[in-house]
Amino acid sequence: MEVIDLSRITPDLTPLIGGKAAGLGALIAAGERVPAGFCLTTQAYRAGAIPEDAVLTAYRALGGGPVAVRSSATAEDLPGASFAGQQDTVLGVEGETALLDAIRQCWASLGNERAVAYRAGQGLQDAELAMAVVVQEMITPSAAGVMFTANPLTGTRTETVIDAVPGLGTGVVDGTMDTDHYVLPARGPVPADQHHGCLSPGQLDALRAAGHRVQSALGSPQDIEFAYDARGTLWLLQSRAITTLFPLPAGNDPDDPRIYMEVGHMQGLRRPVTPMGISVLRETTRRWFQLIGVDDAAVDPFLVDIGGRLFMDLTGFVRSPRLHDRVPEMVKVYGPAVARGVRRILDDPRYAPRPAAPGRRAFSRRATARLLLAVLPASLFGALCALARPAAARERAFRELERVRHQPRTDPTDAVSRIRSAAGLQDATMTGPMMRSLPPLWAALFAQGVAGWLLRGVVRPGELNATLRGMPHNVTTQMDLKLWSVAEAARPHRELLLGTAPDELAARFLRGELPEFGLAGFLAEYGIRGSAEIDVGSPRWADDPTPVFAALAGYLQVSDPDQAPPARFARAAAEAEAALADLTDRARRVRPVRGRIARSLLRRSRELAGLRELPKFLWLTPLAEVRRELLAAGADLAGRGILDQPDDILFLTLDEALGAAGGADLRAVVGGRRREHDRETRRRQVPGLLLSDGTNPQALPDERAAEHGPDVLVGQPAATGVATGPVRIVHHPSEARLQPGDILVAPTTDPGWTPLFLTLGGLITETGSPIAHGPTVAREYGIPAIICVPEATTRLTEGQVVTIDGATGLVRMHGAEEPDGAENEGGLKANP
Structure with missing residues (x-):
């Protein structure tokens, strides 16, 4: 099948027609008005020749007039990558020769420099890529543009954002024209301040309604190209998922908006956590609460899984009449941007102080008292002893480490017993040695x-x-x-x-x-x-x-x-x-x-x-045993044909793993979660704060940055000192190729990164806290460090020379060459 009418496209044809054509087919199937046209499938691209008879026959059936010729690659408009603007579109094509030339131009654009770079950035391989081409009747618009059914900047799902220009919409998508910009609420009349520009309130209302229909039909927020013709008729020209939005938390209640804070980065978790990783952390926390007599239902607000990242529900604190105004100070340890974001939320009437709703209180007063009684007296006594005799406190702490290392190992014999054993392997360490190792730190x-x-x-x-x-x-x-x-x-x-x-x-x-x-x-x-x-x-x-x-x-x-x-x-x-x-x-x-x-x-x-x-190091020994037991159980299940490979068990929860051990076939579940995990691994930016409607309160610019000019980035001081050197951007320690004196720029760090610190000139991270592992070790090595620099891994470039001041939190950008005489405080000359 080399040529297919757009009205005959079905979802199963995507490998043959590409993402853009599949989106058009979905619009037609949903009953939306789409210009008539056809798709030249990937079969022709793979064969290397245009089937001219079939193409020209289809073109003549459209009337032989002006058409739009659009690329539709097999990696385009997919859930994890939009490819917006990476391949060519040719508008106003008229005539058979011109049509064939436009098709060749679209084919050639699959290998253009920007498309190749985009695929590399998305981690996509070129081997299986192919190009289909969409040919549609050309609409002569009175106005055209792009509509987002969710705000692409703030993530808010209850806003529709529209940019439009008179005439053709190319000026919107290629950024060459000033546009009329509209931000509309999810429902209700078009606000008076949006009555301007090339679109009337009635047209805006019709667009918003069309966006709601398309989003509902296609199952996710959409990026939609549209045009109004001279008669005022609305045409939809393209629709694809907005791939940059961070996922929404599960189980949203629109009548009970929530605010979540990302906490995993404090432990170096910037990439998504595996489903089993989250399950084990939940189980460990739940069992710890049970052992000290606290209701384990309190676990849920502390470990909310959103997009594979760990968030904490702050709503109860923000709505607390007693704590409302103190929350920004309470969360400063998670970074200045988080604190600023919370301050913005305090004025939102949805988060005004009010009594906790039934069932929403994280801890009852009784549970809080029980928790304090279980932890506080021993902690205070231990801290006082540590202050009085620090050497003896250190000796006791390191004896706890040896006790953990020499704990007897269990030896389960089957998958069920291994999984059940794994669930409880951390109990003894978490409630004994780990708790006893904390007081010297408090001191x-x-x-x-x-x-x-x-x-x-x-x-x-x-x-x-x-x-x-x-x-x-x-x-x-x-x-x-x-x-x-x-x-x-x-x-x-x-x-x-x-x-x-x-x-x-x-x-x-x-x-x-x-x-x-x-x-x-x-x-x-x-x-x-x-x-x-x-x-x-x-x-x-x-x-x-x-x-x-x-x-x-x-x-x-x-x-x-x-x-x-x-x-x-x-x-x-x-x-x-x-x-x-x-x-x-x-x-x-x-x-x-x-x-x-x-x-x-x-x-x-x-x-x-x-x-x-030390406390975390103590914890890692039983955690490694948990991993060993789970992988052994996974090997057992793979040997029985229940899982495809041993580490598939890491994409299940503990309860699901027990179900699989009982014979449940969860391979489809594992496959879906692996794909989602891979997509989320490629995500470069994770919001530090997230509202349940998808809004990222930190999306507004940092007002401090403007004070220092465009060549300065502002972060939070974490380790004093001044260093100048070339930037090395690293997203995972295994990717590091560092020279002595380099400035390491990373999304976050944890102890697994610290072997790289020994030769660094300095450290910059996008997240963190002054008391987190990475900055702590940086201080101990005398390495200047700045944390919480927004989008540092994208705003800085590989090899760019910067000067960082760990006392002020400022990153000064110099360019590609080192300024004369620049030298690190420790005497290590930067390598340009």
Whole structure:
């Protein structure tokens, strides 16, 4: 079938007709007015020749007049990629020769530079791509443009956005004309302030109604091209899904709007969490609440899965008469943009203070009291003991680590027992050793906070953070320095390790084909770590050591002994001690008593704050056991033909996995979730705040950015220091190709990223908190760090030279070459 009439198109023909033609077929099937036309299918493209007789016969049947010729690629207008404007459209084509030339032009556009780059950015392969071509009667419009049935900038699903111009709509889609812009509410009369431009209120109302119909028929918000002809008749020319919208939370109640805050980035979870990862986290939290006597129904507000990311429901806090005005300050730890977004929401009448609805209160007063009684007394006592005897507190904390490492392992024998065992493997650690390891951290935070209060009026921006450099007793720092020792032992194999891709080195290592230089021992101790490591669906270094080899490659390029990580760490510690002494000496000259107390507290903080990473490290041991048991159960189910492969179990929940073990065929469920997970993995921006109608309150620009000009990005200070160097944008540690002195730009970081820090000039992330793992380790290495820089991975470019100031949170962009004399604070010259 080489030529098919648009009215005969059905959804199953998409591989033959491409996404654009499929969208037109859906519009026709929904009863919308679409210009008549036909589709030259991908069969002709694959054959390499235009079937001229069939094409010209179809063209003559349209009357032989002017037509629009549009590309319709098989990867176009799909759920994960719109391809808007990437391939060619030719308008006003008249005549048989001109039609054939226009078809050839559309075919050729599949390989144009912008389309190739777009496919690469979407992770799409070229091998199976093909081009269909749509030919339609040309509408001569009085006005035309584009309608979005949801606001594409803010994500709001209750707004329709329309841009239109008189005449042809090409000026809208290619951005060459000023447009008449309309934003309409979901229902009700067209607002008076929208009565302007080339479209009348009646036409706007008709467009909005058509958009609602199309969205309902096609099942998702749509990007629709339209035209009004000279008679005022509305024609729909194209419709495709708006692929950039973040998913809505499940179970929305329009009469009870909610506000959600993304919290996973605090643990380095920027990519989507696997369904099993979310299920295990929910089960762990639920069982922990049960063990301390709190109703496990309180779990749901704390772990809301939206688009595979972890959100917390803030609605109860925002609507609380007691907490309403304090919420922005409460959420500042999640980033300044989140706090600003919450401030905007406070004025929304939907979130005005009011009593909690029945069943919506996260904790009853009784449950809250029970929780505090279970946790608070022991925590306070432990924190006081840690302040009194920090060395003894550290010893106790590390004994808890050894206790966890040597816990007896279970050995279930079948899939059901393995899955049930996995559900409870974390109980003993979460309620015992992990809780007992936290008080020294509370003590360190208390000491730091009180010292800051005592030093107010004396301390300058960034000085308090400077006292946290080179912090001892941190398990993540110790891990990274041990990896440096592995790199030192691997120097005889430098050529091999630098000349081979990290993923190939990882494969050879797992096959036992690499020389021994200490990596096996390192992984025996730290193989439970990895990026996004609290997701049991995420590979550990023991499973895939690619990120470790990427880090080793960076270490092996350090040739200056002064820039070796142990030397940099020691220098950071010395700088911290000097900063502490200088700060408290100044304070003692002004306020002697306060200065002495502050010095004592800051020294206590330095003795204890390195334990920041220990509770999570404790947790990773049983979490790795959970993953091991689940994959073993998955292997059992795959061997029985219930799953296709062992790691399919990671795309089920715990309850579903038990169902599969009982014989339920969930392979279709797994396939759908894998596809959705892959799509969400490609998403670059995740809202820090999300309303239940899809609105992203942070979509408005940061007013601070305008104060500094277009060459400055504004973030949140996280680790003091100034560094200049070339940008290296990395979305996953395994992709890193870093040189000493580079400025790492990443969506987020967690301990799985920290081996890369040892040779960096500085760090920039799009999310984070000053107390999160990445910034904590950056401070300890003396690396300047700025977090919460909106869209840093897209606004900065690979190789661009920037200067970052970790005390002010400013990123100054210089261009492609390093400014004369630019040098990092630590003496490491930036590499342009």
